[in-house]
Amino acid sequence: xxxxxxxxxxxxxxxxxxxxxxxxxxxxxxxxxLSISFVLIIFMQGLxxxxxxxxxxxxxxxxxxxxxxxxxxxxxxxPFSLDSSAAVIPRSLMKEYNAHxxxxxxxxxxxxxxxxxxxxxxxxxxxxxxxxxxxxxQSLKGDSTEIPAIIGAHMASQAGLKENxxxxxxxxxxxxxxxxVDIRIASVFKTTVPTTDNGIIWLPLExxxxxxxxxxxxxxxxxxxxxxxxxxxxxKFMNQTELTKQTIALVRAKSIGMSIFYFIFLCLALIAIFDxxxxxxxxxxxxxxxxxxxxxxxxxxxxxxxxxxxxNALLAILLGSAYGLPFFIxxxxxxxxxxxxxxxxxxxxxxxxxxxxxxxLIIGTVIFIFIITAVVSYLPARKISRMNPTEAIRGKxx
Amino acid sequence: MNTIVRVKDLVxxxxxxxTGFFTALKGIDLEFTEGEFTGLVGPSGSGKTTLLNxxxxxDVPSAGEVTVxxxxxxxxxxxxxxxxxxxxxxxxxxxxxxxxxxxxxxxxEFPLLLLNMxxxxxxxxxxxxxxxxxxxxxxxxxxxxxxxxxxQRVAIARAMVxxxxxxxxDEPTANLDSDNSHNVLQTMAKLNQELKTTFIFATHDExxxxxxxxxxxxxxxxxxxxxxx
Numbered sequence: 263x264x265x266x267x268x269x270x271x272x273x274x275x276x277x278x279x280x281x282x283x284x285x286x287x288x289x290x291x292x293x294x295x296l297s298i299s300f301v302l303i304i305f306m307q308g309l310x311x312x313x314x315x316x317x318x319x320x321x322x323x324x325x326x327x328x329x330x331x332x333x334x335x336x337x338x339x340x341p342f343s344l345d346s347s348a349a350v351i352p353r354s355l356m357k358e359y360n361a362h363x364x365x366x367x368x369x370x371x372x373x374x375x376x377x378x379x380x381x382x383x384x385x386x387x388x389x390x391x392x393x394x395x396x397x398x399x400q401s402l403k404g405d406s407t408e409i410p411a412i413i414g415a416h417m418a419s420q421a422g423l424k425e426n427x428x429x430x431x432x433x434x435x436x437x438x439x440x441x442x443v444d445i446r447i448a449s450v451f452k453t454t455v456p457t458t459d460n461g462i463i464w465l466p467l468e469x470x471x472x473x474x475x476x477x478x479x480x481x482x483x484x485x486x487x488x489x490x491x492x493x494x495x496x497x498k499f500m501n502q503t504e505l506t507k508q509t510i511a512l513v514r515a516k517s518i519g520m521s522i523f524y525f526i527f528l529c530l531a532l533i534a535i536f537d538x539x540x541x542x543x544x545x546x547x548x549x550x551x552x553x554x555x556x557x558x559x560x561x562x563x564x565x566x567x568x569x570x571x572x573x574n575a576l577l578a579i580l581l582g583s584a585y586g587l588p589f590f591i592x593x594x595x596x597x598x599x600x601x602x603x604x605x606x607x608x609x610x611x612x613x614x615x616x617x618x619x620x621x622x623l624i625i626g627t628v629i630f631i632f633i634i635t636a637v638v639s640y641l642p643a644r645k646i647s648r649m650n651p652t653e654a655i656r657g658k659x660x
Numbered sequence: 661m662n663t664i665v666r667v668k669d670l671v672x673x674x675x676x677x678x679t680g681f682f683t684a685l686k687g688i689d690l691e692f693t694e695g696e697f698t699g700l701v702g703p704s705g706s707g708k709t710t711l712l713n714x715x716x717x718x719d720v721p722s723a724g725e726v727t728v729x730x731x732x733x734x735x736x737x738x739x740x741x742x743x744x745x746x747x748x749x750x751x752x753x754x755x756x757x758x759x760x761x762x763x764x765x766x767x768x769e770f771p772l773l774l775l776n777m778x779x780x781x782x783x784x785x786x787x788x789x790x791x792x793x794x795x796x797x798x799x800x801x802x803x804x805x806x807x808x809x810x811x812q813r814v815a816i817a818r819a820m821v822x823x824x825x826x827x828x829x830d831e832p833t834a835n836l837d838s839d840n841s842h843n844v845l846q847t848m849a850k851l852n853q854e855l856k857t858t859f860i861f862a863t864h865d866e867x868x869x870x871x872x873x874x875x876x877x878x879x880x881x882x883x884x885x886x887x888x889x
Contacts, residue, residue, distance in 0.1 A: 277770075281761050549760075554745075555745060555753075556745065556770060558774065651719075652709075652713045652719050
């Protein structure tokens with residue numbers, strides 16, 4: 263194709279466009295459907311990228327910070343070993359602990375009894391004056407006789423709890439003794455990170471350590487972003503990438519699921535182009551024969567028709583940009599308000615999602631649409647190289 | 661005069677069904693020299709269009725030898741054949757075969773684009789050629805806005821704009837009325853005289869025959885007579 267258009271490339275590309283526009287409404291219908299696929303792919307992928315970025319940012323802000331040291335025995339997927347997985351906070355970290363650059367979190371299992379129902383929970387103890395996480399732990403500083411606790415809005419809704427409610431909490435301490443106490447819900451917070459909300463009760467660290475008979479112990483240590491990572495015997499470090507791996511995998515799985523929809527949509531557009539190309543080659547046999555008589559090889563004519571079909575993609579990109587760009591800019595700036603129900607899905611979705619349209623996404627989609635349109639245009643055009651030019655000139659090939 | 665086309669023992673067979681053949685040309689021997697205004701004349705099925713297509717390198721002989729401007733048609737690769745057509749040959753068809761979405765100017769420009777000619781040179785050539793055929797006032801018209809005679813004159817301009825050595829015209833007046841036929845033929849005769857371009861026609865139109873300097877009658881795939889007038 264390049265060879266045909268070596269010196270007069272632009273002129274012949276213009277000729278292909280002119281020829282394409284000569285098809286009138288049919289071209290514009292194809293271009294419109296293709297442009298919708300193009301805009302839809304960019305928009306949906308932008309939405310997923312925005313979601314992915316938001317989910318990672320929120321996870322870092324609410325529970326990861328600069329990474330976590332996990333006690334060697336801690337396995338988040340093993341509830342049986344959870345209560346015995348805590349370890350003594352290393353003395354070597356006392357300076358950072360006192361400077362709030364390290365925040366210990368003790369995790370234990372328990373259950374609450376709101377309105378006579380039993381709900382299993384994970385108790386997480388954290389220092390009320392921590393500032394590494396966005397969690398509103400200041401509410402845990404309460405001076406009432408009951409132990410203060412904070413819970414997420416989803417947990418509150420599930421348990422039917424609200425601020426200042428008292429609820430019985432039952433747990434088994436390190437010695438295996440069952441204990442129970444009434445705790446007060448000091449505040450209910452709203453978060454987009456389900457792992458800090460669903461089935462979690464946040465308690466003051468010291469209280470939980472005493473409740474569990476595990477003073478000075480923690481299950482994990484959250485690290486300040488600025489603090490260098492160090493090797494701690496009995497602890498393994500989990501960095502941000504490892505800790506957000508699941509969230510990213512979840513968004514990616516969602517992306518694959520969605521891609522099926524726009525694959526179907528893209529197929530419809532491409533079938534229309536394929537159909538138009540096939541019809542066009544059938545109708546324009548004389549023109550094809552004439553190009554050959556004027557000095558083009560059948561291969562060049564084939565490339566010319568492929569180029570003409572590929573121009574559908576160019577027009578679709580121009581048209582898609584005309585109505586898609588304002589649409590993208592508006593949504594990127596104002597976000598999309600998500601229905602309140604989505605927080606119940608257990609997915610890290612904010613109230614408003616801001617699509618992220620990266621140059622990689624846009625350029626990648628443009629190239630993808632171009633390549634796939636070129637392939638679809640090429641397939642019917644292959645017939646040209648097998649045409650007898652003398653028959654084509656008279657329009658008698660098919 | 662230089663011989664520009666030499667046809668020797670030319671046989672052309674077309675397959676019929678899976679095993680049979682139809683022989684369209686049965687041992688043709690002809691020579692065409694520079695500046696001729698010649699017609700291959702004969703009834704339908706006599707082989708005149710087949711011969712014209714082979715001379716135009718659009719088809720290949722089944723046997724025999726055809727040499728056009730020192731190029732043996734049988735041995736040309738598709739690329740070389742295209743190169744020969746692009747640089748040296750002009751075609752005029754019965755149905756004009758103009759490109760419908762292009763203007764008159766763009767139709768005439770197309771062969772020059774294939775030759776990678778500069779924009780300035782192209783413009784000069786196109787305007788000059790359109791003046792020869794009397795269509796200077798129609799440069800922005802599309803084929804659908806022209807009469808049959810005007811379309812055929814655009815086709816002549818398209819064939820002539822690259823100054824070919826040989827123009828092959830297949831039934832150029834078949835779709836034209838008498839006035840337009842004479843008009844078109846006069847244009848071609850004038851170009852033949854002024855530019856010394858060789859014209860070979862395939863025709864059975866008496867009006868065309870009246871303008872020819874040499875008449876080669878074909879019948880049943882053979883040369884029946886060859887008269888110079």
